[in-house]
Amino acid sequence: MTARFAGAGRLAALLLIAAAAVQATPAAAQASGVGDRHEVITWSASADRLGDAVPDRSYRLVVRTSVAGDDLRIRLSNAFGDRPVTFDSVYSGIQQDGAALVRGTNRRLTFGGARSVTVPAGATAYSDPLPGRLPAAANLVVSLHTPDAAGPATGHSMAMQTSYAADGDHTGEESASAWTDPIGSWFYLDAVSVGTPATTGAVVALGDSITDGWQSTTDLNRRWPDYLARRLQKADTAVKGVANEGISGNKVLADGAGQSALNRLDRDVLSQPGVRTVFLFEGVNDIKAHTGVTAQDLIAGYREIISRVHAAGKCVVGATVAPFKGWYEWDAAAESVRQNVNQFIRDSGEFDGVTDFDRILRSPYDRERMLPVFDGGDHVHPNDKGMQAMADAVDLTGLDCRTRGPHTTESAVHTEELMP
Template identity: 40%
Template sequence: MTDKHDAREWVRSWGASPQPPDGGLGSLDGHPPFADVTLRQVLRISGGGHQVRVRFTNEYGTAPLTIGAAEVGLAEPGGGVRPGSARVLTFSGAPRVAVPAGAPILSDPVDLSLPALARLSISLYLPERVETCTCHDPALDTGWTIPGNAVTAPALPDDAAVLPVRALISAVEVLADAPARAVVVLGDSRTDGAGSTPDAARSWPDLLAARLAERGTPARYVSNQGISGNRLLNDGIGPAALARFDRDVLATPGLGHVVLSVGGNDLGVSFAARDGGPLAGFLEMFPGAPVTVDDVIAGFRQLVARSRDRGVRVHATTIAPFEGADIHTPEGESARQAVNAWIRTGGAFDAVLDFDAVWRDPAHPTRIREDYHSGDHLHGNDAGYQALADSVDLSLFD
C-alpha cells in the first residue's frame, strides 16, 4: 500500500550516528544493561513540519530489541512533556515491536505541528534486557532512565537517573510544510560539538541550522553525523567515515548537500609517537597502519564520487589547527597543511568552508585562537563554534 505522502517529502531534521557501545568513548562502561526501564531523551530538530517519525536503531545489537511502548512530544524543561503534545508512536500500527539485530526501524508517522528548532522529548520503554545498546557517545543533551514503564509520565519522576549516552535513537524525520532539503555534515568531535555547552545546541551544525531556520527560504535542514574520535579511513571510535557514508549520509531522506569535515584524526593518529608515552592508551583505540596525505586525499575523492553519483552537492571544510593538543606533532602539522592546500585548490568540491582560516591564531597560525578553544587546543568552545557557523555562506545551500 502506498502512503498518500510522497516519500521524497520526508526530510531528516536531526540525526546521531549509531555506534556500538564498545566503539565510543566508553560512557556505558560499567553501566548495567537496560531492562524494564524507560529511556527519556531530548533533542532539538533543525527544521519543522506537520508530521514526524522517529528512526530507532538496533544496528549494533546482538539480539532483537523489544520496544514495549514509545511516545514523542514537545519537551519541557527538566524532562517534562508539554501538555497536549504527546503522541503515541506505533510500528505498522502496533504499539510494541521487536527490532531485529543489526537493523533500524522507523515509527509510523504521527501528526504533530513542529516549528523549526523545536525541542522534542522521546520516551521508549524497554521491557526486556538489552545486552548490547546501539548508541551515540557522548550525548550533549541530557537524557534519563526511569524504572518501569513511564512513557506517558508528563513530568520526570523522582527516581530518574541520568542516561550517559544517546541510546537507540538515530534520526527524526518530518514532513515539511514547504519544499525542503537536508544538509548532512559528516565529521569528528569538532562536528559532534565536543567542548560546547551541553543542552544548549551549540555545535557548529546546530548553530548553522539556527541560521538557516532564521533565513527561512529555501528551507534547509541540518543533520549532524559527527562522531567524536572518528576517522576517514579506519575504524576506531565509531566506524570510519568511508564505511558509514552510505548509511549515515547517502540514505538520508531529502538529501541535498553533504559537508565533509573529517581527516584530522587520521593525520594526528598516524603521526603521533607510539613509543609507550602518555598517549599509548589513547592510541590503542585507533587500529590500522599509519596513513599518508595521499591516502587521505584518496579517501576524500571516494566520498566526492559517491556523493556525485547521488546528484548532491558536496562541500568540505579545511582541517583547523591543533598545536598544543597532546596529539600534535610537527609531522602531523605538515600533513594537515598539505591536505588543506588540496582541499582549497584541488577543485574536488562545490565549495570549501575554510575553518582553518576562521580558527587559526594570526600570531601563531598552527594554533587555535585562545578565545575559540575549550581549553584543550583541539575542540571549540561556544564562541569558536559560533564563529564557524557564522563563516558559512548560506547561499551555498540554495
C-alpha cells in the same frame, strides 16, 4: 513485532505491514508522500555501540529539531545489536523542563499500526507518521521502553544534552517524577524526520568530536551545526534541516571511535531523507593519531566520499582541517600532512564548495595554532565562540544543490576568507 487483533487474516496482513515498516527506507517514505511534499531530516545522531543493554528500562531522550514540519517519524536503530530488540512503548512530546513534558503533548508512536516493534540485529525501524505540526528549534522528547533488551546497546555516547532513564515503563507519563536518572547519551534513537514542501532540503554534517560538540556548553545547543541551523531558519534558502552526524574520535579511513566515515556514510548520511548536501569536516583524527596516514591516503578517502555522494545525486562541501598545535599528538610531520590535505580541499576543485575552517579558527600570530579566544582549552576543540564562528563562515547558498547541481567546476567552489 506484537499486536492484538481478532482474526488470523487481519493479523497476518498487519504483520506484513509492520514488517515493511521495519525495512522501509526514507526514499520509500518520500515516495509515499502526497503531491508536492516529502520527508526531511530534522534531527539525527550517529549510531554506535553503547555497552550492554538493560532490560525493563525506559529512556526519555531530549533532542533539538532544525526544520519545522508535520507527520513526525522517528528511526530506531539496532545497528550494533547482536540480537533483536523490542520496543513495546514509544511516545513523543515536547520538553517543558528537565524530564517533564508540556501537558497534552505526549503521544504514542506506532509501527505499522502496532504499538510494539521488534528490530532485528543490525537493522532500523521507522515509526508511522504522527499527525500534527512540529516546530523548528523545539526540544522534542522521545520516550521508549525496552522490556527484554540484552547484548550490545546501540546509541550515541556524547550527546552534550541531558536525557533521562528510569526502571520500568514510564513512557506515557508527562511528569518527571519517575525519571530520576539523568544520562548524557541517546539510546536507540538515531533520526527524526518531518513532512515538508518538496522544495525544502537538509544538510548533513559528517564529522568527529568538533562536529559532535565537545567543549560546547551542555544543554544549550551550541555545537556548530546548531548555530548553522539557527542561521538557516532566518535565511532565504530552501535548505532548513541540519543533521549532525559527528562522532567523537571518528576517522575518515579507519574504524575505532565508531565506524569510519567511509563505512558509515550510507547508514548515517545517504539514507537520511531530504538531504541535499553533505558537509564533510573530518581528518584531524586520522592525522594526529600517528598511524602513518599520509596526505594522499586521506585525499583518497575524501575522493571516495565525493564519488559516492555525487552518485547519490547530492552535493558535498569540504571543510579544511582546523589547527591543533598544542595538542599532545601534534608534531611537524602531522602539521605537514594537514597543510597538504588543506591545499587539496581548497584548490582541487573536486568539492562542490569549500568552507575554510582553518582560516577561521587559526591564530594570525601562529597559523598552526587555534586562536585563543576560540580555543575550548585543549587546542583541538573550539569553545562556544569558536563553534559560532565556524557556523557563521558557512556559505548558505552553497548548501543548496539546486543552485548548481551535484557536479560543479572549480570556478564554482566557494572559499571563506574571513581571517588573513
